Amino acid sequence: MEESILEMKDIVRTFPGVKALNDVNFSLQKGSVHALMGENGAGKSTLMKCLVGINPPDSGKIILKGQQVVIPNPLVARNLGIAMIYQELNPVLERSVMENIWLGREPMKSKKSVFVDHKAMYDNTKTLLADLELDLDPKQRVKELSVAKMQMIEIAKAISFNADIVIMDEPTSALTNNEVEHLFSMIERLKKRGVSVIYITHKMDEIFRVADKVTVLRDGTNVVTKPVAELDINSLITAMVGRELTEMFPKTNVPSSDVRMEVRHLEVSNLIHDASFDLRKGEILGVSGLVGAGRTEMMEAIFGLRQKNAGEILIDGQKKNINSPVDAINCHMGFLIEDRRLTGIIPVLSVKNNTIIANLDRYKKAKMFLDHKKINKDCTEYREMLNIKTPSLEALIQNLSGGNQQKVLVARWLLTDSDILILDEPTRGIDVGAKAEIHSLITKLASEGKSIIMVSSEMPEVIGMSDRVMVVCQGRITAMLDRKDLNQETIMRYATSTNGHAAA
């Protein structure tokens, strides 16, 4: 048995209402690459945040190099030699490579000097980069670099801390194939130096390329820890998704045949490649895929929020130019955005104003004034129809629960006479009871003939709700599955098929 550099024992971490980690054990060998896998929300990131002191565990032990340690904040983790490279990189874009690497611990002219020693900084950076065989100018501004290069800078930074544990959170999600190869050779180099790497990923082929061992988490508990050699894709997928479908979905089958919208050869530079699909009348089309696969970006492009490089959209057989949300709304499309707190609701406005904001033209009186009587009538009607629970229409939307906020947004788009509703993660962050209500609402809308695209990361939701499921992987549509063919294994297989083919 090789020497283990890190042991995490019986780690428990709860967030209000959720036990995110339940007695998780994890051990890391020196100089090895240990992959950490699991569905979205399985607890991978939470476990790592325990390790780097962002969310210290409620209970459990962390034993580093044979000694028990407490890691209350990121600074302590760094001093213990643990570095994390986040999925969302965090550089100071306007400053140079070397300034970013040495930020907060610049070399000084002497111990007591107040002056930064730029020459030492430059030389140190040069040596560091040469050591890692990175061809970068220490003085170049970071904003001029690609994401891959920024990542390399983060790795260099970790090495400059003498980190012996480097955590990489989905490092390849924004990289091209060549860049991925470079990253892998970098990981090899780290291994040779005796650095241990914890590698979080969803992508099957990467596991077999780069990892020595794999740990799979599911719902905050360990499922499997095995050397890669003893695993194959099927056993990994089963380990990741092997959960019972517990929730009930009020799905009524809606026979549909007429095509409402056709998307043809949609291209968005670097994000979406040759995406074509149909959306039928009265259909719920589920869109599945891993975080970062390009699902949201595809929907944004369709809705005119994102520039399309090529492709066309036909609605009811007619070609439409949709270059802005206004065009999309005029084509009777509605879009419930993924992060409703960030871009959907206007927190400080009332429920009523949030409902009508996309549709003020409808309430103009004498071309200038708003017809409050009509507004109140419509809002009351939708409040009842969608069962929005609010003390009054004048209540601020920020005081409503997530589920009710979401219903207000649905009302907003229904008011615009939307025939096509794109729902991006419609039940994220909503409690179970409200989820079921949103689900029955979606089904009801579909049965009334609305066409619905539902992007969701939750397998049970996608499988339970959809008439068909479109699977997206790395910006390509890898499968279009009929309801009868839906199961978690198949979807997961297509969602992790990195080459555009199913991985099996």
Place this chain on the structure above:
Amino acid sequence: MNKENGFMKLANKYAIFFILLVMIFALSFLSPYFLTGQNLINVLITESGRGILALGVAFTIMSKGIDLSVGSVVSLVSVIVASMVQDPTYTARIFPNMPYVPAIVAVIVGLVVGTLVGVINGMLIAYTGIPPFIATLGTQIIARGIALIITNAYPVPMLRQDFKDIGQGSIGVIPNVVIVFAVIAILAYVLLNHTKFGKNVYAIGGNVNAARTSGIKVEKNLVAIYAFSAFCASLAGVLITSRAASGIATLGNGYETDAIAAATIGGVSHAGGIGTVPGILAGILILGILNNGLLLLGISPYLQQIIKGCIIIGAVVFDMRKNAKKR
């Protein structure tokens, strides 16, 4: 990166200095008085106070903040210092029983009190989380009020000669105020480019999360940044008062606008993290030369304001386009 791109980058980078040169060239052509030594020194003298102010304010803008209180700090320091150095033979002194205070002590008291306003600004921003705009707007009004209370809105005249010599004197041909301005400019340059503090200013403005995760003590640095801004304002207050030979509770009104304008024209980005001392100096000189040149050409001072406003807006539009292109 291709050649054309490289050229455009260079042109963008030095555009502000190019504009300054064009202005100097055009004005020396249009007015025979412009390019005389005396006139240029006059420009520098007039701009020194505002320039010192602008350098300090630029630090706050670079950290993604703003300092609206500097004008009031000028006024407050003006009346405090002046009230301590009134001629003892003058009967209507603000503090009739004030004993003799050496000029240097008065100046130090003024600088300390003024800088304290900045410390308060910084602490409000760092520890209560209120936006810099609001925090410094509040202290602006408060400091102005204090200045008015001290003086009952009357000027503080008849200052001693030793105090007046500070701002009115000169070493050789170079006036003291210009020397102080140069010293502060060099200090600002060294702080920004050669100390940890400078790196922190850029990092906090550029990406405060990155700064925090890199172990930078953001709060302490914010206090230091606003203290520096107020210190510059206090120094400007002392110099302007000395030159005016009178303490005035409304002396600094509107100075914050000029300072923000100069920094902005000089390429300091309100999005934070961007700005250089040479740029700021160019911004100050552009505004100063514009004032002076339009005056020499006999253009109405009211029209000057309109032109100034247009230049500020133009500079920012240019700056945003420049930055947008790179994305």
